[in-house]
Amino acid sequence: MSDADASGDSGDDGSGAFGAAIERGEDVPLLTGSGEYTDDISRRGTTHLAIRRSDHAHARIENVDTGDAEAMDGVLAVYTGEDVVESGVPNTIPTAWDLPGLVQPQYRMLATDKVRHEGTAVAAVVAETPHVAHDALERIDVEYEPLEHVTDPVEAVERDVSPVHDEAEDNVAFDFELGDADATDEAFADADRVASVDLRQPRIIPNAMEPRAALADWDETTEKLRLWMTSQNPHLHRMLLSAGTLGLPENKIQVIAPEVGGGFGSKIYHYPDEAVTAWCSMQLGRPVKWQATRSESYLTDCHGRDHVTTGEIALDEDGTIRGVRVETHAGLGAQLSQFGTATPSYLYATVLSGQYTIPAIHCRVVGAFTNTTPVDAYRGAGRAEGIYVIERLVDVGARELGMDSVELRRHNLVAPDEFPYESAAALVYDSGEYERAMDLALEHVDYDELRERQRELRDEDRYIGIGVGNFIESAGLSPSGLAGDLGAQAGGWESSIVRFDSTGSVTVLAGTADQGQGHRTTYAQIAAEELGLSVDDIDVVEGDTDRIPQGMGTYGSRSASVGGGSIARGAREVREKARRIAAHQLETSVDDIEFEDGEFHVAGAPDRSLHIQAIAHEAYLGHDLPEGMDPGLEETNFYDPENFTYPFGTHVAVVEVDPETGEIEIERYVAVDDCGEIINPMIVEGQVHGGIAQGIGAALYEGAAYDDDGHLQTRRMDEYAVPHATQLPDFETDNTVTPSPHNPIGVKGVGESATIAATPTIVSAVVDALEPFDVDHLDMPITPESVWRAAETGGDR
Amino acid sequence: MYMDDFEYYRADSVENALELLADHDGAELIAGAHGLLPRMKTGDESPSALVDIGQLSGLDAIEARDGERDGDPGGISIGALATHTEIAESETVREHATALADAAAELGDPQVRNGGTIGGNLAHGDARSDPPAPLLALDGSLEVRSPDGERTIAATDLFEGPFETAVADDEIVTAVRVPTDADAVSGYHKRRDPLSGYAMVGVGVWLRTDGETIEAARVAVTGATTNPARLPAAEDELEGSAVSEETITEASAQAGTTLSDEAFVSDVQASAEYREHLLSIDTERTLYEVLEVDR
Numbered sequence A: 001m002s003d004a005d006a007s008g009d010s011g012d013d014g015s016g017a018f019g020a021a022i023e024r025g026e027d028v029p030l031l032t033g034s035g036e037y038t039d040d041i042s043r044r045g046t047t048h049l050a051i052r053r054s055d056h057a058h059a060r061i062e063n064v065d066t067g068d069a070e071a072m073d074g075v076l077a078v079y080t081g082e083d084v085v086e087s088g089v090p091n092t093i094p095t096a097w098d099l100p101g102l103v104q105p106q107y108r109m110l111a112t113d114k115v116r117h118e119g120t121a122v123a124a125v126v127a128e129t130p131h132v133a134h135d136a137l138e139r140i141d142v143e144y145e146p147l148e149h150v151t152d153p154v155e156a157v158e159r160d161v162s163p164v165h166d167e168a169e170d171n172v173a174f175d176f177e178l179g180d181a182d183a184t185d186e187a188f189a190d191a192d193r194v195a196s197v198d199l200r201q202p203r204i205i206p207n208a209m210e211p212r213a214a215l216a217d218w219d220e221t222t223e224k225l226r227l228w229m230t231s232q233n234p235h236l237h238r239m240l241l242s243a244g245t246l247g248l249p250e251n252k253i254q255v256i257a258p259e260v261g262g263g264f265g266s267k268i269y270h271y272p273d274e275a276v277t278a279w280c281s282m283q284l285g286r287p288v289k290w291q292a293t294r295s296e297s298y299l300t301d302c303h304g305r306d307h308v309t310t311g312e313i314a315l316d317e318d319g320t321i322r323g324v325r326v327e328t329h330a331g332l333g334a335q336l337s338q339f340g341t342a343t344p345s346y347l348y349a350t351v352l353s354g355q356y357t358i359p360a361i362h363c364r365v366v367g368a369f370t371n372t373t374p375v376d377a378y379r380g381a382g383r384a385e386g387i388y389v390i391e392r393l394v395d396v397g398a399r400e401l402g403m404d405s406v407e408l409r410r411h412n413l414v415a416p417d418e419f420p421y422e423s424a425a426a427l428v429y430d431s432g433e434y435e436r437a438m439d440l441a442l443e444h445v446d447y448d449e450l451r452e453r454q455r456e457l458r459d460e461d462r463y464i465g466i467g468v469g470n471f472i473e474s475a476g477l478s479p480s481g482l483a484g485d486l487g488a489q490a491g492g493w494e495s496s497i498v499r500f501d502s503t504g505s506v507t508v509l510a511g512t513a514d515q516g517q518g519h520r521t522t523y524a525q526i527a528a529e530e531l532g533l534s535v536d537d538i539d540v541v542e543g544d545t546d547r548i549p550q551g552m553g554t555y556g557s558r559s560a561s562v563g564g565g566s567i568a569r570g571a572r573e574v575r576e577k578a579r580r581i582a583a584h585q586l587e588t589s590v591d592d593i594e595f596e597d598g599e600f601h602v603a604g605a606p607d608r609s610l611h612i613q614a615i616a617h618e619a620y621l622g623h624d625l626p627e628g629m630d631p632g633l634e635e636t637n638f639y640d641p642e643n644f645t646y647p648f649g650t651h652v653a654v655v656e657v658d659p660e661t662g663e664i665e666i667e668r669y670v671a672v673d674d675c676g677e678i679i680n681p682m683i684v685e686g687q688v689h690g691g692i693a694q695g696i697g698a699a700l701y702e703g704a705a706y707d708d709d710g711h712l713q714t715r716r717m718d719e720y721a722v723p724h725a726t727q728l729p730d731f732e733t734d735n736t737v738t739p740s741p742h743n744p745i746g747v748k749g750v751g752e753s754a755t756i757a758a759t760p761t762i763v764s765a766v767v768d769a770l771e772p773f774d775v776d777h778l779d780m781p782i783t784p785e786s787v788w789r790a791a792e793t794g795g796d797r
Numbered sequence B: 001m002y003m004d005d006f007e008y009y010r011a012d013s014v015e016n017a018l019e020l021l022a023d024h025d026g027a028e029l030i031a032g033a034h035g036l037l038p039r040m041k042t043g044d045e046s047p048s049a050l051v052d053i054g055q056l057s058g059l060d061a062i063e064a065r066d067g068e069r070d071g072d073p074g075g076i077s078i079g080a081l082a083t084h085t086e087i088a089e090s091e092t093v094r095e096h097a098t099a100l101a102d103a104a105a106e107l108g109d110p111q112v113r114n115g116g117t118i119g120g121n122l123a124h125g126d127a128r129s130d131p132p133a134p135l136l137a138l139d140g141s142l143e144v145r146s147p148d149g150e151r152t153i154a155a156t157d158l159f160e161g162p163f164e165t166a167v168a169d170d171e172i173v174t175a176v177r178v179p180t181d182a183d184a185v186s187g188y189h190k191r192r193d194p195l196s197g198y199a200m201v202g203v204g205v206w207l208r209t210d211g212e213t214i215e216a217a218r219v220a221v222t223g224a225t226t227n228p229a230r231l232p233a234a235e236d237e238l239e240g241s242a243v244s245e246e247t248i249t250e251a252s253a254q255a256g257t258t259l260s261d262e263a264f265v266s267d268v269q270a271s272a273e274y275r276e277h278l279l280s281i282d283t284e285r286t287l288y289e290v291l292e293v294d295r
């Protein structure tokens, strides 16, 4: 961050709230422990649910004997998949994104016929205490007939294996294409050179700090369900639970997301477990709580990525990129998760142009069922996978041409005057100054001198590598009409209410749902700016479908741009209503009223003024309002953006590798992000830090693995390597600001950017360090062992 | 996953602890609880009762004893309840048993070092632990007590396999003993597992030299192997050789040769082959450090 921002402006006079490095209002309650998470909440007579999960990757369920478990003291009920079927509820876990030719197999709350991945929910125990419920799980006797299983997405479709679902004999859920195949073939035929890379993007386990949880309370007398849960999008959960799963109208479901401890995508989805919690409460007429253990999270939270890809790039000698061709097998896991179909198709293929002018692009994605935990969006979702592919291709292309990879990038960047830029991968980029951000990042590391140092050190048998990652992101999901054309089963708008009360304080009710992003701070800054108030005058409420009527939630870097955009628009409408009241009471025309620092005054007569908070009082008194105006001062806003926003930037990493041991040390990490207007530089920096950590995690440490029996091998925190603070370098962050021209507040969003950028940047750096060993690609996670092997064998492993 | 139920007793003396152990079938001791509790949480162990000796006084002294006297072997005595921090900060250990001090300083993180004890560490038998390699290299031993009396377990007899040691269920380790030698130097080098922070490879070295020639040598490994072990081929190469780069190179190349392929750990992080490769490199690095030879 540029130093100028660090001290910040508390925004006391209202003007200047937007853009100030205000400390997060949410931190004191969270750090002192008064914040309430789902598991902290209790209802009178709460019971506890534990879920019996399959230890087979793929098996037919022959019999489930619950007798012994039912007979235990403290056990209230044991339910199987058949019990759910018999209850007559719709009992489906619907996907929320359709694709042409998509095979949509049955997905039930509790399995009845087969288990399709280790961890499939088979039976549910409700007991007086969580311990009894967990003990009772072991007394349930499930007989299985094991079936052949497959965990790899390529094997799943290419080998003759027993299908995960009978509906998809070849395990193909969809076969998706984007771009112009003929034009791409032509470009490749015409180009001087072609370079290619075969790569894998391993499964990522999201590892939110708080494992998923739900507390359901069904009131038999009102037939209303209250459901507290770890949700990134309570309204979407309400919608999906309502018709598809429980058969209740939406007005009989209240979903509450209290404090939520991280999500990274994993808490977007409508899973069987929370639905079972609700269903059990409806059966028993008592509150039921389910708190996932960490081990359950590993087995059941949707995983991310799992791509196997061949990418090709066609180039002319001068470095002009002529075309890109990509074929990917994407593992979807055993079931179609909510956005599991959209993530590896539209969210992926559409960013393959990256920051570059590429005339012809074609991408094919085969979505494969495998006997694994369902895969869905993980921070960066689809865009991260796509940018990884194009950035690897640019690097291998540069090697092919013997050109510096920065020069190749520069040669192909979309220029500032080409915006809005329509890419060959079906997106229209809103705005960008790619070269400015790239040059700023390169300046920070002194790129030319660094290359010089690299040459010198190589003579001493020391190997440093310089990695450059350019990215764009289609953020702010999304214009509803476009989303609908592409198959979304929900809108892409956001909704909020900006409400003055009669004392002049303001409540912002937002349809997004924070899991650590700091909405209470940034939304207050947006409203304070528009209303000329202090952030202390604004209270932000999220995460309760009965208090906030509508919303879509927090994912896809959308809260600041779509949620924040809605709040700004609502606040402006409120301000305009207040202006009309001011004009009326100051006995002048609306056009003569000026607004400054919360004060409406008559143009040219600054002492004839009324403060907006005084007007709020008047609005609720209703004694003296303009003719025909309704009392009150609040607005409900629905904002449907006209386009995605396109954050961008360049990250640079400098690493040193020791070919003898394979050890990788990150010497420097520079991130230049352009997320449009910055609401709060401290929060932007925080998002960038966390994003880089997760991007480095994917590049060097993480990666879920299944063993030969289809069991998750990395099933605990001591088996799955999330990076430790001590394994991360200092992050040097900086920003350029290119406002989004179509967003009401010019923001682009920053939630996922750094995760998208960091992964290719680190891989690029390590591979660059190994250039003298003829290594031109290494798959993630790049462990010291893989570096050592590559250095020994020149990458032919 | 929830831990199984267990009973909890706090012992007020070593005798009391021995009684409690004898009275409760399936009972286990806890000292710092940093080794056992994590395994109870994952269900790998499920003792019926815990006998807590963490608060006993008088079992954490670190002292140098001169010569053999009244059957006492002399050398250094480290009370079983001494924490890793206390060992890392002890002048006595640093001077006479440098390898142990190195290991304690490199072990875990500050919380683990403040809570974990040397007795618990060695009785636990976790092959990824740091102290086993220095203990083997220093030719140390454990003093243990049971209802039947006292005995000494030599380091070379201690490690019997993953989480298996020669300390019996009814025994309490009271002290760790290390012989001292004014002409000897020792050291420990650790390569952290990126995931757990335990030793992926840990090499302990003890050498007696007159400055020119290595008169006696002991080299031991932990972390890389399923059981901490001495490395006799490297020791043979070192003993009687000149203090030189050549000696170090030769001995390091020999480091893993007496171990079978199966002796090396293989997991998601690193294969056996890679660990074997690192063992040579890390043996080399430890020898350079201990012998203070320039490369």
Ligand SMILES: Cc1cc2nc3c(=O)[nH]c(=O)nc-3n(C[C@H](O)[C@H](O)[C@H](O)COP(=O)(O)OP(=O)(O)OC[C@H]3O[C@@H](n4cnc5c(N)ncnc54)[C@H](O)[C@@H]3O)c2cc1C
Pocket: B028, B029, B030, B031, B032, B033, B034, B035, B036, B037, B038, B080, B081, B106, B107, B108, B109, B112, B113, B115, B116, B117, B118, B119, B120, B121, B123, B124, B126, B128, B129, B130, B131, B167, B171, B172, B173, B174, B196, B197, B198, B199
């Ligand atoms: C996060 C974390 C990181 C760690 N990192 C490392 C590391 O890098 N290197 C490393 O070596 N260790 C590491 N450890 C392990 C741990 O610190 C040691 O194993 C610890 O020293 C064990 O000592 P304790 O007193 O806590 O043993 P406890 O857990 O109390 O006991 C361990 C076992 O020893 C037995 N026991 C304890 N005391 C005695 C006694 N006096 N006599 C007989 N039996 C006894 C117990 O019955 C039990 O079976 C780590 C632990 C944690 C939690």
